[in-house]
Amino acid sequence: MKIRVYYEDTDCGNVVYYANYLKYMERSRTEVLREAGVSLAVLRDAGVQFVVVSVNCRYRAPAVYDDLLEVHSSLVESTSITITFRTEIRNPADVLLVTGDVRLACIGPDGKVRKIPADILAALNL
Numbered sequence: 001m002k003i004r005v006y007y008e009d010t011d012c013g014n015v016v017y018y019a020n021y022l023k024y025m026e027r028s029r030t031e032v033l034r035e036a037g038v039s040l041a042v043l044r045d046a047g048v049q050f051v052v053v054s055v056n057c058r059y060r061a062p063a064v065y066d067d068l069l070e071v072h073s074s075l076v077e078s079t080s081i082t083i084t085f086r087t088e089i090r091n092p093a094d095v096l097l098v099t100g101d102v103r104l105a106c107i108g109p110d111g112k113v114r115k116i117p118a119d120i121l122a123a124l125n126l
Helices: 020-035 040-045 118-123
Strands: 002-004 049-059 068-078 082-090 096-107
Touching: 020 049, 020 068, 020 082, 020 096, 040 049, 068 096
Parallel strands: none
Antiparallel strands: 002 068, 049 096, 068 082, 082 096
């Protein structure tokens, strides 16, 4: 997906503030799930949520104001209760700026860890 860097995303040097890359990763993960037919809102209403349990980011080069970034996420690992996404963020010159792995755990309405429902695993081809 493409994400434009706005002024609000940058620090005083017009460089993307490091924490904003996590927002870009979140958007990309949500779109991957949406494309697979998995709606986070529908899941929430059914008492199923995914929560972030770990993040690992590697910052390689900065994005700057007005860049049109290419953000690509894919599923790289799963267990019965977790899924892990890997995200790459590139600038308009196709330079790799950031890589990140985000691990999500499935929880129920009580906030306790639960198995990922079979229909979600099937939709994600897991």
